[in-house]
Amino acid sequence: MSTNGEIEAAVRAELMGDPRLPHPDEVAIAVDAGLVTLRGTVGSFAQLRAAVADARRSVGVTDVWDELQVRLLNEDRRKDAEIRGAALQRLIWDSEIPGEFLDVKVKDGWLTLKGQLSHQWQSDEAFDRVASLHGVTGVTNEIKVDERRAA
Structure with missing residues (x-):
């Protein structure tokens, strides 16, 4: 069984390795016994879906709670x-x-x-x-x- 810290590190590694997420460090990760909560702001709905998928496939994750917000820049x-x-x-x-x-x-x-x-x-x-x-x-x-x- 993975610790909360190990799960958080696994999720962070997945986010950092995903080329669809130009600013993965803007996603906050909280872990409670395998339940991962993602918070922060991403630049598109596609990025939100990518971050949630990355978290779901991380080792030790049992569920993902998505609190991410999409904020489009003017362009x-x-x-x-x-x-x-x-x-x-x-x-x-x-x-x-x-x-x-x-x-x-x-x-x-x-x-x-x-x-x-x-x-x-x-x-x-x-x-x-x-x-x-x-x-x-x-x-x-x-x-x-x-x-x-x-x-």
Whole structure:
């Protein structure tokens, strides 16, 4: 069993080794018996997801509590309408996701996915596709999955 200090060091090493995180030292790490809490500010939603994934795969981590905030710098900001258009286009281009059954709402860079799909993996894929878009500060997935539609 790893000590809190060993777990914190393992998480810090994962963050420092991740090229997706340009400023890993801006992420604070607290450990309590395998539960890791991440706090601080990152430059994009993609960076937030990378930091959480890094922490989850670290030795000794049993769970991750994400308290990170996304704060876009002026040059990284995009208008909500521009983000919505890019998100819809990305969903339409993906041949595995029936994008015509989905809609995207955007408020201050935060996307909300809505619609109905036949499979959970399609919902997960839609989330992943839009989460990495430039200017996104977060994503809420409200896509309904109805496996009966697949039959």
